[in-house]
Amino acid sequence: MFGYLQPLKDExxxxxxQLYKSVYCGLCRHLGKDYGxxxxxxxxxxxxxxxxxxxxxxxxKCSVTKGRCTCNPAKKCMFCDSxxxxxxxxxxxxxxxxxxxxxDTIQDSGFFKKTAAFFIKAVLHRNYKKAxxxxxxxxxxxxxMMKHQLEAEKNDAGVDVAAEPTAKLISALCKEFSPNESQTxxxxxxxxxxxxxIYLIDAAxxxxxxxxxxxxxPFSTKVQENISDTMTYCNEVLNMTASxxxxxxxxxxxxxxxxxxxxxxxxxxPSMQKKCLFDKYEKTKTxxxxxxxxxxxx
Amino acid sequence: MNDxxxxxxxxxxxxxxxxxxxxxxLAKKYxxxxxxxxxxxxxxxxxxxxxxxxxxxxxxxxxxxKHSNSNSYGNYYTSQSESTSSDIYxxxxxxxxxxxxxxxxxxxxxxxxxxxxxxxxxxxSLLAYRKGWLEEAxxxxxxxxxxxxxxxxxxxxxxxxxxxxxxxxxxxxxxxxDGCGCCDMLMCMLCSDCFCNGCCGT
Numbered sequence: 001m002f003g004y005l006q007p008l009k010d011e012x013x014x015x016x017x018q019l020y021k022s023v024y025c026g027l028c029r030h031l032g033k034d035y036g037x038x039x040x041x042x043x044x045x046x047x048x049x050x051x052x053x054x055x056x057x058x059x060x061k062c063s064v065t066k067g068r069c070t071c072n073p074a075k076k077c078m079f080c081d082s083x084x085x086x087x088x089x090x091x092x093x094x095x096x097x098x099x100x101x102x103x104d105t106i107q108d109s110g111f112f113k114k115t116a117a118f119f120i121k122a123v124l125h126r127n128y129k130k131a132x133x134x135x136x137x138x139x140x141x142x143x144x145m146m147k148h149q150l151e152a153e154k155n156d157a158g159v160d161v162a163a164e165p166t167a168k169l170i171s172a173l174c175k176e177f178s179p180n181e182s183q184t185x186x187x188x189x190x191x192x193x194x195x196x197x198i199y200l201i202d203a204a205x206x207x208x209x210x211x212x213x214x215x216x217x218p219f220s221t222k223v224q225e226n227i228s229d230t231m232t233y234c235n236e237v238l239n240m241t242a243s244x245x246x247x248x249x250x251x252x253x254x255x256x257x258x259x260x261x262x263x264x265x266x267x268x269x270p271s272m273q274k275k276c277l278f279d280k281y282e283k284t285k286t287x288x289x290x291x292x293x294x295x296x297x298x
Numbered sequence: 299m300n301d302x303x304x305x306x307x308x309x310x311x312x313x314x315x316x317x318x319x320x321x322x323x324l325a326k327k328y329x330x331x332x333x334x335x336x337x338x339x340x341x342x343x344x345x346x347x348x349x350x351x352x353x354x355x356x357x358x359x360x361x362x363x364k365h366s367n368s369n370s371y372g373n374y375y376t377s378q379s380e381s382t383s384s385d386i387y388x389x390x391x392x393x394x395x396x397x398x399x400x401x402x403x404x405x406x407x408x409x410x411x412x413x414x415x416x417x418x419x420x421x422x423s424l425l426a427y428r429k430g431w432l433e434e435a436x437x438x439x440x441x442x443x444x445x446x447x448x449x450x451x452x453x454x455x456x457x458x459x460x461x462x463x464x465x466x467x468x469x470x471x472x473x474x475x476d477g478c479g480c481c482d483m484l485m486c487m488l489c490s491d492c493f494c495n496g497c498c499g500t
Contacts, residue, residue: 160431167430182341189337192430232472239469240432243462247333251341265468273470 002202003045004276005194007260008267016259018078022064023055023257024048026080027094030087032070035095035127040071042098042124046198049264051090054177056257057187060084089177092131092138099128100142108215138173145169153216159237162203162218163196170195183253190248197241197269204234205276231277238273245269302352302359314360321353335455337397337428390421399429416446423455435459 007020027048031039055062060082069075081087102124105117132139148165155161174191178184203210203218207230210217224230249265303310306320328349333342386405393402402425409418423438439456446452465471 159433160426164431182344186338186341189430196430196432235465235470235472236463237433239465239467239471240436240459240462242465242469243467244336244430244432246468247336247342248338250327251338251345269468270465270470274472277470278472 002198004198004201004272005046005049005264006268006272007263008271011267012263013259016263019064019080019257020048020052020260022078022080023052023062025069025077026082027051027087027090029067029070029079030081031091031094034088034091035130037070038123039091039095039127041120042094044094047090047094049261050093050173051086052257052261053174053252053254054086054089055082055084056255056261057183057253058084058086058177058179059255060086062256086177089135089138092135093173095124095127095131096135096138096142099124100146104146137176141169141172156216156221157218158221159200159218163199166199167192167195170198179253186248186251190245190252193241193245193248197238197245200234200238200241201272201276204231204238205280207234227281228278231281235273235277238277242269242273300348300352302355305348305352306356317353317356321349324349334458335424335427337430387417387421390425394421394425394428397428399425416442416449416452419445420449420452420455427459432459436463 007017009017012020024043024045028040028043031043054060062080062082065079065081067077067079069077099121102117102121106114106121109117145165145168148168149162152162152165171188171191174187174194175184178187200218207217207219207223209215211220211223219230219234222230222233224233246265249261254261303312306317306324308317308320312320325346328342328345330339330343330346333339336342386409390402390405393399393405402421406418406421406425419438419442423435423442426432426435426438436459439452439459442449442452443456461467
């Protein structure tokens with residue numbers, strides 16, 4: 001996953017922020033315990049959210065302990081741990097997805113990136129084997145998603161079709177930790193739109209880069225003369241997805257971490273859209289964009 | 299059944315007025331209009347039912363044994379306008395509602411392209427919306443409105459979709475000034491409980 005699901009720190013109370021961090025550090029430690037120290041580099045914000053959501057819906061008891069950060073022993077951290085499956089599941093998702101991402105990078109990147117990805121993949125291989133053995137279903141889901149994604153890209157798919165594999169994957173993952181039947185349906189839809197949102201914001205964020213390198217991007221057929229028009233269009237697509245996401249989120253029976261999760265949905269998502277679609281272009285020169293645009297039309 | 303006070307998220311010693319307010323807030327949040335045509339319409343209406351029941355129970359309990367079954371919100375979300383005349387579209391509607399999307403799609407696509415009127419585009423749009431293919435939904439809805447601008451049903455659906463795209467119900471609304479745009483106001487109205495807990499709670 002890509003780290004787009006984040007809380008907006010400015011609007012979070014300090015105690016909630018510390019709680020959020022403790023889940024983040026807890027997941028990191030869990031990864032280290034389950035898969036060894038090197039798997040910790042797969043840690044992401046998205047998997048933290050996944051763990052938090054799962055703990056919340058399943059009413060898992062969470063215990064916070066103090067300790068030292070393993071990566072930086074000078075730093076003291078709070079570590080959250082639960083009595084349920086959430087951390088193990090989120091950890092496995094993190095390891096398996098990172099492994100497949102590296103595999104994908106090896107296939108379609110330049111020499112340096114390819115070499116780097118090759119080493120990371122080699123390092124992750126044992127961890128991946130372990131995670132896939134414990135959660136064969138997740139492994140199957142992710143590998144299916146990669147296959148469908150490749151197919152969609154080959155066919156130059158539009159926005160809806162291109163976003164479908166990621167949306168379906170997150171949907172299936174969310175179903176895995178459903179507490180009961182009525183929530184399964186909600187989680188399925190919620191996951192679908194979360195996946196769709198993540199995929200689309202990543203695509204919009206990479207649009208400039210992809211056009212320059214002539215890579216596939218679902219938005220590339222929608223590019224307009226003016227960069228702000230293009231980004232307004234992308235924002236509209238994301239807004240519609242976010243609206244559906246909000247509708248399904250409100251039907252989830254959230255227990256703990258409500259403030260943090262609300263913050264992510266109602267403040268984190270809008271601010272991430274602002275950051276990725278608008279703020280970026282205020283700072284940088286627009287010439288890059290025009291260059292890419294002329295290259296594309298030639 | 300769940301504790302009605304928990305359902306409405308109010309303390310046991312809440313006043314009647316507070317309970318009424320909490321109920322109104324939740325009823326607004328889960329109102330079927332918000333979830334119209336959404337794949338979760340049923341879940342929302344279940345939630346609505348739960349809230350209605352909880353409110354009725356508290357009211358009845360507080361009247362000391364005097365049971366009242368009045369349901370102020372109960373009626374106006376079950377009525378759904380059905381304006382299709384053709385059998386095929388009725389069938390499509392049934393298929394969509396029972397989540398047989400592939401069959402609905404096949405049935406719609408079997409209609410010859412010369413017979414594809416505004417209604418056809420409208421149903422294509424509804425189907426795409428249910429499936430989560432929001433771009434397709436938007437495009438079909440706008441075509442339906444374009445062909446038949448006078449139809450109220452198409453227009454209402456299109457307007458809602460357009461509002462979503464503008465960021466009024468989630469996501470980012472670029473034109474709004476920092477922090478106090480219409481979007482935030484609406485969000486605040488819809489989910490005031492979370493914001494109040496988040497920012498002003500003690």
